[in-house]
Amino acid sequence: MTRPALDSWSLPWMGLGLSSNLSASDVPHPYRLLDASPGLFDFVEYSAPIALEEARAQATLFPEMWRRRSDVPVLFHPVHLNLWGPELEPASALKELDAHARAVGSPWVGNDVGWWHAGGQPFPGYLYVTPPFNEAGVRDSAAHALHIQAGLSVPLVTENPAVLATRGGLHALDFMAKLHARTGLPLLLDLGHLFSHQLSAGLPLRAGLDGFPLDQVVEIHIAGGVVTRRGGRTFYVDDHTQPVREELFELLAEVLPRCSRLRAVTFEGDGHPPEVALASLRRLRALVPKQSRAPIDIPASREPVPALSGDSRPWALFDAGHGVTPASENEDPEGTRADRDFRLAVVAEQLDKDWPLTRLLLAATPEGLESFTRSREYRGLFDGLGKSLSHAFASWARKRVMAAPSDGVAATLSLEMMLPHAFLQAPPAPAPGQVALAEDVRLGAFPADLTELVFAARALRRHLTGRAWACGALEVSGLEALAQVAARPGPGPWRFAIRRKGTGFEVLTLPPEVASGLQGLADGPLPVEAVPAWLLAEGQARGLLRRA
Numbered sequence: 001m002t003r004p005a006l007d008s009w010s011l012p013w014m015g016l017g018l019s020s021n022l023s024a025s026d027v028p029h030p031y032r033l034l035d036a037s038p039g040l041f042d043f044v045e046y047s048a049p050i051a052l053e054e055a056r057a058q059a060t061l062f063p064e065m066w067r068r069r070s071d072v073p074v075l076f077h078p079v080h081l082n083l084w085g086p087e088l089e090p091a092s093a094l095k096e097l098d099a100h101a102r103a104v105g106s107p108w109v110g111n112d113v114g115w116w117h118a119g120g121q122p123f124p125g126y127l128y129v130t131p132p133f134n135e136a137g138v139r140d141s142a143a144h145a146l147h148i149q150a151g152l153s154v155p156l157v158t159e160n161p162a163v164l165a166t167r168g169g170l171h172a173l174d175f176m177a178k179l180h181a182r183t184g185l186p187l188l189l190d191l192g193h194l195f196s197h198q199l200s201a202g203l204p205l206r207a208g209l210d211g212f213p214l215d216q217v218v219e220i221h222i223a224g225g226v227v228t229r230r231g232g233r234t235f236y237v238d239d240h241t242q243p244v245r246e247e248l249f250e251l252l253a254e255v256l257p258r259c260s261r262l263r264a265v266t267f268e269g270d271g272h273p274p275e276v277a278l279a280s281l282r283r284l285r286a287l288v289p290k291q292s293r294a295p296i297d298i299p300a301s302r303e304p305v306p307a308l309s310g311d312s313r314p315w316a317l318f319d320a321g322h323g324v325t326p327a328s329e330n331e332d333p334e335g336t337r338a339d340r341d342f343r344l345a346v347v348a349e350q351l352d353k354d355w356p357l358t359r360l361l362l363a364a365t366p367e368g369l370e371s372f373t374r375s376r377e378y379r380g381l382f383d384g385l386g387k388s389l390s391h392a393f394a395s396w397a398r399k400r401v402m403a404a405p406s407d408g409v410a411a412t413l414s415l416e417m418m419l420p421h422a423f424l425q426a427p428p429a430p431a432p433g434q435v436a437l438a439e440d441v442r443l444g445a446f447p448a449d450l451t452e453l454v455f456a457a458r459a460l461r462r463h464l465t466g467r468a469w470a471c472g473a474l475e476v477s478g479l480e481a482l483a484q485v486a487a488r489p490g491p492g493p494w495r496f497a498i499r500r501k502g503t504g505f506e507v508l509t510l511p512p513e514v515a516s517g518l519q520g521l522a523d524g525p526l527p528v529e530a531v532p533a534w535l536l537a538e539g540q541a542r543g544l545l546r547r548a
Contacts, residue, residue, distance in 0.1 A: 018043075052100040079122070083115075084314065085118065113161050137170075164338045183301055192245075209255070265288045351390070401413060434528065446496070
């Protein structure tokens with residue numbers, strides 16, 4: 001769908017903003033923070049599904065955002081929008097994107113230049129594939145950007161992507177400058193992403209800024225990350241839950257006066273407790289004081305939408321980042337290994353939400369994780385053949401168990417497959433004078449006793465992590481003990497508790513007398529006097545019980 005051509009876009013002054021995934025369980029909660037410290041920031045930039053109704057259904061803070069958007073303006077920053085890759089976004093997605101942006105009053109839509117999803121599936125952790133910084137990368141990124149802009153009635157603002165492996169001969173800023181020249185679209189400068197490129201390329205932090213069109217930057221992002229050293233190379237890993245580097249605060253202060261069309265500075269503080277976010281926002285508030293500024297007009301892009309080149313480079317880089325092809329076959333072997341390690345860590349983190357025990361038994365090492373990411377089940381996710389990362393791992397794990405039968409692994413896999421079924425129905429809430437299981441707790445039973453395995457997995461994680469801090473490497477040989485424990489399950493029936501944690505589940509082992517006592521609450525609440533005092537105290541101490 002092509003929008004009517006405009007001569008210019010009018011961009012309001014937004015000021016200082018805080019990013020959010022619009023989840024009530026995430027920190028910092030933007031609206032509580034603003035209520036506690038009025039004037040701390042001016043707007044919320046949020047990530048959510050492209051379709052408005054899907055965002056309403058999934059984002060638990062959406063109702064508050066919607067209610068308060070006239071007082072706290074918003075910017076929509078979707079993370080499911082390809083600005084590079086083998087296929088353009090379908091027209092239906094662009095229609096939903098435009099409807100979403102117009103409904104919430106977002107004056108523009110910003111997104112990192114990268115390949116975010118394939119086959120209807122986002123890459124794990126929304127860890128996109130960065131295009132090569134060369135003319136081919138510019139050409140295809142421009143095709144994506146202009147295709148999206150043709151379906152939008154607000155400007156698309158393109159953001160420089162994060163970098164681990166340096167590919168192509170262009171500097172990241174030169175790549176973005178060429179993209180702007182091809183598209184006429186305004187720019188979003190992410191300081192952490194710039195830092196990632198400079199470190200990977202072995203350049204000073206400010207290299208390339210003098211020739212970059214800072215006057216075309218309408219938004220700046222600043223966020224946390226981790227600097228790591230591997231051999232003779234240094235890498236910056238973009239991780240918003242980490243503190244902001246001092247270098248980035250200093251760089252922000254330097255570039256602010258040079259961005260003459262700047263409209264917004266956004267602190268991406270995902271995962272920061274409110275007291276920590278408060279400190280960073282106060283420091284940023286001093287650099288971006290609360291004020292009113294008149295809107296500015298910028299020329300609207302009228303560039304025609306070019307065709308994609310149709311080359312296979314995106315899938316080649318996908319394969320390199322998931323261990324399908326050796327790092328040595330790539331343009332930047334060491335950077336490719338760093339990129340692969342980060343992707344495998346994200347895959348492991350995602351899998352541990354649903355499969356913390358099975359993953360340790362089958363894919364605890366880099367080789368085990370690569371065995372999964374190289375598999376047909378994993379690749380099928382992004383060919384439109386799979387349902388979710390969790391389903392893909394379950395299918396892969398079942399094949400592994402069938403190929404090399406192990407009673408311990410088979411039992412563990414069966415246990416973790418059954419956990420979600422415990423939450424299919426919500427039990428009744430306790431009435432006054434009653435006791436019930438906690439809202440996020442259910443009881444489970446299994447024919448084999450895996451108490452020792454649950455304990456061993458936690459103990460071994462703690463032990464190996466502690467030793468890794470001391471020696472600088474994870475001694476995966478210690479995982480042999482876990483396989484021994486899995487191979488000797490106790491006799492059942494085994495009774496335990498299950499706690500929902502975010503989108504995953506946690507098995508809680510219980511002393512036999514506690515497990516037996518809780519069975520009376522499996523079907524619903526009981527009067528307080530019907531629950532032994534010792535059981536009530538024990539259950540509440542463990543977070544298993546609630547009283548009305």
